[in-house]
Amino acid sequence: MPRGRTPRRRSRMLRHCVVGAVAVLAASAGVGALAPSAGAASTVGIRVDAGTSLGTVPSSGAGLNTGVGDENMGTAKVTSLMKAAGVRQLRFPGGSGADAYHWKTHTMDDGGWIAPNTDFDHFMATAKKVSAQPILTANYGSGTPQEAADWVKYANVDKGYGVKYWEIGNEVYGNGHYGNGKGWELDKHADKSPTAYAKNLVAYAKAMKAVDPKVKIGAVLTTPGGWPDTEKAPGDSADWNHTVLSIAGRSIDFVIVHWYPGGTTTADLLNTPSRIAGVRSTLRSLIAQYAGSRAASVEIAVTENGAVGSPAQTSQAAALFAPDTYMTWFEQGATHVDWWNLHNGTDQAPTTVNGQTDYQDGGVLSAGTCAGGKCEPPRDTPFPTYWGIRSLTALAQPGDTMVKSSSGNASVAVHAVRSSNGGLNVMLINKSPQKAAQVSLSYAGFTPAAGAVTTVSYAQGGTALTTAKRGTAAAQTLPPYSITTLQMKSASGTAGVAKPTPAPTPTAAAPVVSGTTGTRAQGEIGAPVDGTTPSSTSGGLASTGVSTTVTYSALGGLLVIAAGGMLALRGRRRRASHRK
Template sequence: MLRSATRTRWVRGVAWMAAVLLGAAGLTGYSAAATTASTAVSVNATGGLGQIPSNAIGLNTAVYDGHMNDPAIPGLVKAAGITALRYPGGSYADIYNWQTNVAQGGYDAPNTSFADFMKTAQATGANPIITVNYGTGTEDLAQAWVRNADVTNNYGITYWEVGNEIYGNGTYGANWEADSHCTDASGKPVTVGSAPSQTYNCGPATYAANVLKYITAMKAASPNIHVCAVLTTPGYWPDGVTNPTTSPQPWNQTVLSTLGAKTDCVIVHYYPGGSTAAAMLSTPDGIAGITSTLRSQISRYAGVDPAGVKIVVTETNSTIDLDTQPAALFGADMYMTWLEHGVTNVDWWNEHNGVGTPSMVNGAQDYGDQGIFSNGTNGSGVTEPAVNTPFSPYYAIQMLSKLGSPGDQMVTSSSGNALVRTHAVRRANGSLDVLIDNEDPSTTYTVSLSYNNFTPSGSPTVFTLANNGTSITSTTQSSASSVTVAPYTLTVVQVPGSGGTGTTAPGAPGQPTVSNLTSSSATLSWPAATAGSYPIARYDVYSGTSVAATTTGTSVGLTGLTIGTSYTYNVVAVDNHGNASLPSPPVTFTVPPPANSTCAVHYEVTSSWNGGFGASITVTNRATTAVNGWNLTFAWPDAGEAVQAGWNGTWSQTGQQVSVTNADWNRTIAAGGSVSLGFNGTNTGAAPAPTVFSLNGTVCSSV
């Protein structure tokens, strides 16, 4: 699906370094015949989505990039607001020895050693994210790296990955990632660099067992680091794929089940693709399902609270229209969507990469370059601009620095038009910033702005990245109630205002937690806020824009909850002069079925493949009398899921609702007895399990 781009990523890097550096060529702007329309954006200033993490906005570097540490790079990276740098670069991580600065079978550019990289990272103030060598390395080599970085040099590097895309080692019949743990079909160790497409003895069980060794060794050197395991991205190959010989259970299930309580950090990559710019620009809509599925898998298979497990997206880009405005629009929306769903860090691929497959995009030259900076080479009939000239994604990242900074509070916002995407941030001083991402290539919108629990005051500052712009412009306007956005532009409106000022208001309450969760009620608790100029008088608990409860304490009881429904709450502290704090981080939970129902259902995915899966369902009658004639119903959480063919009952599906009626021969379920049924299903992305099953109208327990 996306693997062809990933397989050749570092090979292309070697190729472009052999190219001759030539002169610059500028981007050509384009203006379509535009139409005008109106739409609306609403911001809920108390709908907290968590703080922007300190290492949120990241960028990949690579040891084959001779411009990685150019003198211009620190200034450019810092000016963009990039707060994390990943090293040593994609698949190269699995052939790279940090001690010798040698990549087995690859190319190491001069001045790209770990020490060189750290000089650049420190000059930018960015947080390093390091991928240790799993493919051809050892846990001892990784431990030495941690010790050198965090003990000898006191760099304080927090995030360490064990390998890159290890599932690409031939376990699933495609091989782009070096892995010396693998054998061929005869059991002979593979030769790194010429391994067969299908390998053996190096699947998820082998990887997970070795990750446990890496965790032990690396944390022995520095106990407080996060050691991150590689997972497949839900909904993207090879997620859910099984192989009787090399991966009897899916990769994520196997890895998380083995790591168990030692799971504290996982990484995924995100190359969503799309056959057109419009299709690509819509892909961030699937991020909510990806994060939800990851947390469900962490809870189910690792058996730990997913709230305590960091999720890191260490590679991503638009995959098409890579250096022109569609990539900028995608990048801004994609970064913020991941962060709003609780991801700690997102890293664009790449700093420099080189000419790929060039094309013209809305009149502008796209070089097919996955870097955010030009490397000044030529190829495929085009010549890039001068070395380190920023491409459009760079300016998108820079626009995010106008939206918010680490520690600022992301809040909910909504748009009346699917092509006008929006994100919002509350600054520490109480002001509110709104990002408007106009993905319509031909329509200028007058956007009306409305605010819940926020009162604008003063003149907003408006920052704009024009279509294929090479700089960000700014202006001030008198009104905070509307803004005009041109086609294919990014706009940030910085709105001064009240509703929680940083000088007098209380601090935001801490992370809420849920306890005593039943099928109808729960207890919500949170750490107390710090008083500002005046004592705290109360806490308002918000569900969306509505106050669900008010209390003078730090917990409330929630009642009247609906089974299978997900709820999100934020807490706001209010002092005795009416000054409101910024919102707490959100807490989201799904109400479980009753534990003591007269029926119980066990649902399990038994096999999976690209675009489909098989599942079994066991229904148990817990009542004291037999069930004579039954109907089982459930709903898919994701609209892309469907039953293709089922057995041991008559299956039907309407929309996302599924119904199964007994066959003649299994219509009776004796008291204490069970009936088994199953199906093959299809999915178009992540395939989360149903949460509520009902037997003849009675909600069943989940077992």
């Protein structure tokens, strides 16, 4: 425990950062097995179609969650680390705490912990140092439309901050309406139904846009396939998403989901990006149904995303998951993806995952906490997840074009980007913890220059990204559990290749399978793990095209619905130092 922190204070700090319910997508098979490396290894075929665009790398996509409980949020070391990782968006004031936080008085309605120098102006100073766009969560649980409108006025009229994106509440569906007791999300409204939220959402949007018509208003949705998606409480005529969008669909500018796919094994976690296409497709179908002529302009924001609930949270598997899930969401049209969390802390003893210590901490930087007689590395030490996110800076810059790519084996994920200088960058992620992967690469719409290729890699146990000349554009050997990005120039005389053309837009939504199993899998805090339904270097990423293209073959899997049994995990984390 950091000096000066009492367990009682740590509990209060945790309360405002608790996250809500989401689907746990547990693949029924593990990560596709690699054939033995060295000599007898099978070669994984990688195909890059540099002539087919999946959209533009968004300018504000690669984001992080921050909170009023994080006294180190704005230090010189932390802001430097965030900037170097290409972070382009910061979310504030922090998870469930947003529904208790009053910006004007810098207080928590539920008595939650607030650290010094974390008020709104200090946060904005941090965002400026990082060169990151803010995304703010207005207090729905204990606030009012007028309070939110006053915040817009202060931010954009009085201070000239130009804050564009505003969420209305955090995980409002976790307010107890679906029979899970009081839930995890503070909501002081007498009516906690989706109908009430939707009507109040319209009032928030009207009040806030009256102050600044340029602001964009976001609606909280349940993640398709995750609890309480499709649930109807007594008196409801429809589920949360259909109800909210039927009332407020023409008053919003983006929809919000949270993505904590979890899994019982690291293989489960690493398979989950293949499910994102189905989730996005379902969301697009809902938006098209209710947003009318504005549907195409309504964005998808994943304002919480992470490995919380999986066996690996700070070790190498989580590091591999991070860039894969960011890029998959971007390729599927998300304009914002914010990792949970900058600092987090834990009250759980470290575990060993594939031979590496995992501190069971959802942050990208160490909070320096201790549990079970063992302590994390010194405060602000980057966890492997930090380096996984930072690996994106070797792949893409804002405005670059994502292009179609595919892998012949699900054990190697691939993402490809045409850079603004005419080159091609290809990220390869070897998901086998023990075996190297031999890969052969072929290209359409791009001819790489001959000779050794510049690679930027992050391997197990690394404390930095490593740049080297290694292999060729046609063949590479990927170390076990590694991220390798090839940075290629075009062959002489081929620089005038035509601009990539957009991939075809899907005409029908892919189904999101739902069901219950006895599989014990962990998802976002606040959801059950037993399958029951409750009586509830620098750079950056961020608008992208929509495509059904998946960057590696999808494995057959089971969708485990996350619901109230996960409250036990939430209780454990409340006793943690989840104060940020």
